[in-house]
Structure formats: structure tokens, C-alpha cells
Amino acid sequence: MTTNLGTKENTVFTERHESIEKCVDYLTTHRSEILSILSNISSYRAANAEIDSTIKTLQGAMREVETYRPACQDSMAVFMPSNVILYSYALYLLIPSLFVNRIEFRASSHVAEYVSLLHDKLKEVHQLPISNLKVSQKAFMTNSVSQANIVVFTGTYQNAEQIKKQMSREQLYIFFGQGINPFIIGPDADLSLAADDVIRMRLFNSGQDCLGPDIILTHESIAESFKNLLLEKVEALTFGANDDPNANYSPIFYKDILTAMSEYFNNNDKYIIYGGGIDFRTKKMEPTILYSKLEDRLEIAEYFSPVFNVVSYPDDEQLMKLIGSSYFSERAMGCSLYGSEHLVDKLRKKHTLTINQTLEDVEQGNKAFGGYGTMSNYIFYDMQLVSKPILISEVVAEFLAEKRIEV
Incomplete structure (x- = not known):
């Protein structure tokens, strides 16, 4: 290693x-190989979109770190998520390798087999000090997390909090969770556009995506x-295998989701106006529409499945x-x-807001990217917690500016 990391003129491992770039070339020329791995857990559309997003993000990697100029760090430990495994590989491993000397990660048990396949192929290409540790969470905590300058956790808030308790003042801890991501459709909305967009988001990877709207x-x-329009459009959707380019939705990969939603449907059957069927043999879950009024206080779940929870509200105040609410x-x-664009300023205070x-x-x-809810994402450093949209390179630049390693 010859890079002088101690000067502001060179804050990254530029030779990396x-x-x-080799990874970008590989993903472009070996797309079918990567697609064959991703298709084990993702639909055809979702897998292809993930490859496209990954290529685009990696192409912007150097510009990103040159913009934020994060101070180079020695080590990073990453708890990888159970979905979007290629995109996450880019966000949490490849791009940080430009400013972190060595990175160790632990795959989610749900997808460890496919993450290993993906890592083995990409490791041959990039040859970076990124290591897949096939160990228990306890061993990963003891041998990697406790020693790391930066710790990244993706998963549930409850698990994130357990790990946060073990962080030292000097460690930068970054948590990526999930939000409710509401769709709000006002009285002056373009209903056809809203219906098309909510179907696109709720059925992305058959609903198995953290950005899907839970309400x-x-x-009113x-x-x-809107309900009738949504019904008409949902009725026209087709089911198919993960390698079917014409399928609107595909089998559910995560078996615990099938069990949880079966119980949820049973408990809330009076609100189901379409769908509700689950075939445990084929892992097919019908796109399901629940319809209620705000006063019904229907339980909101992180559905992670093709469920449309439509709730009517009476006015802006409610x-x-x-x-x-908390x-x-x-x-x-x-x-x-x-529609209802007069609400923009209020909604932007807590959310990444999109309009139409x-x-x-x-x-x-x-x-x-992200919001301002502590259960959605946060940064924890020096015993202080900050919740705001997160980009790892920007966060490292902000919180670890004085902790540059010397080589």
C-alpha cells in the first residue's frame, strides 16, 4: 500500500x-451469471433492476467519495441484509473499500448461501480485502465488531438496539432499518398514476422490499x-416463476412471511376485499387488498408481501x-x-418525500437516503444518536474526520 492517507489531498485508496471498475465490467458482461444467483430470491424484474442500480451506483463511487472526502479508516464490520444482496454488496462493501482498509461481513442466515456465491464470483474480480465470515453472530461480535472502527447493521430495530449497547464511544455505528413508507392520495390526485405507482412499489419483488408502502x-x-380502480388493475396481474419476465408477481422467498401473513389475514379477514389466498406448496401469495377507515384502527404490519393496506381518512387534520403520532x-x-401538495413542507420534516x-x-x-425516525435509521457515535438520511461515506466524513489512519 503506497497511498498517503494522512493528507487531505488523498483521502481514499484511489488505487482501488x-x-x-472491474466489477462494473463484470456485472455488465456476466449479467446472466449474476441473474442466476439473484433469481433464487428475487423476481425477474427486481433482479434486473438490482443489477442496473448496482452498476449505476458503482459508476458513481469515486465521484461520491471525492465529494464527501471521508477520512480513511482501518476496519469495518457489516451485518448484511436479507434482501437486495448485490446492491447491498456495493453500498456496504465495495464503495466503503475506497476509504476503509479492510472490511469483514456476516451474511443473513436467510440468504447466506446466495451471498457466498455472489461474493466468491466478485472476489475473484475485485481482489479487495473484503472477507465473508461464516461464523455465529456471537463470534462475529467478539472477533470483528468489537475491533471495528465502523459497524453497519441492517435489520430490525430491536436487534440493532442490542448491538448498540455493545458499542464503545470511539466506534461509529450505523443502523439501516425499515419504515412505513406511506402513500398519501389526496382529493385532487391523479388516481390512475397513484394506482399504477402503488402497484409498482407494492409488487416490487412480490412485495419483498423495504421501500414498499405499508399503508x-x-x-374519503x-x-x-381509488379502491375500484386498484381492484381493476390488481385483477389483471399475473403470477409466474422468478425467471418469468412477464410475471407481475412471483413466489414468496421468505417462509416466515407466509406464516405471519396467514395469521394476519385470519385476524383481519373482514377487511379483505380481494385476495387473501396463500399456497404454501408453491409459495404463491395472492395480491391482497384490505380496505378500512382510519377510525377502524386496523393493525399496520411490515407486510413484506403483495398486500395493499388501503385506509380512508376524513381530512388533513386527522x-x-x-x-x-409516535x-x-x-x-x-x-x-x-x-395531490394535496400543500402538505409538502410538513411531510418533508420527517421523510424522504416524493411527489407524484x-x-x-x-x-x-x-x-x-432515509428518514428521521429512529426505528428507520440512525447514526450512533460518542454515545450520541442522530436519525437522518444516511450515506456511509458522508457519515464517515462527518463523524470521523479527525480519526484518519496513517499508512
């Missing part, structure tokens, strides 16, 4: 950019029209009371607004 809040004056505030990440477009349309891997 060639490895990033669709629809003004247009709720009936809507904003719900959005401002339950929603703690889980504030993204929000998509259709989806979170998928605006999410870009080289820019900070």
Missing part, C-alpha cells in the same frame, strides 16, 4: 477504484373511486395527526404524496 392513505372523497414518527423513512413519483424513482445509491 480500478477494482470497482395507502386515501382521502375519492377512496371509493391525516397529519396519524403521521405525527408510531409513525419513530418509523418515518419515505413518503409518497399524490415513488421512492424507487428517486433512490440513488450515491446520495443519502
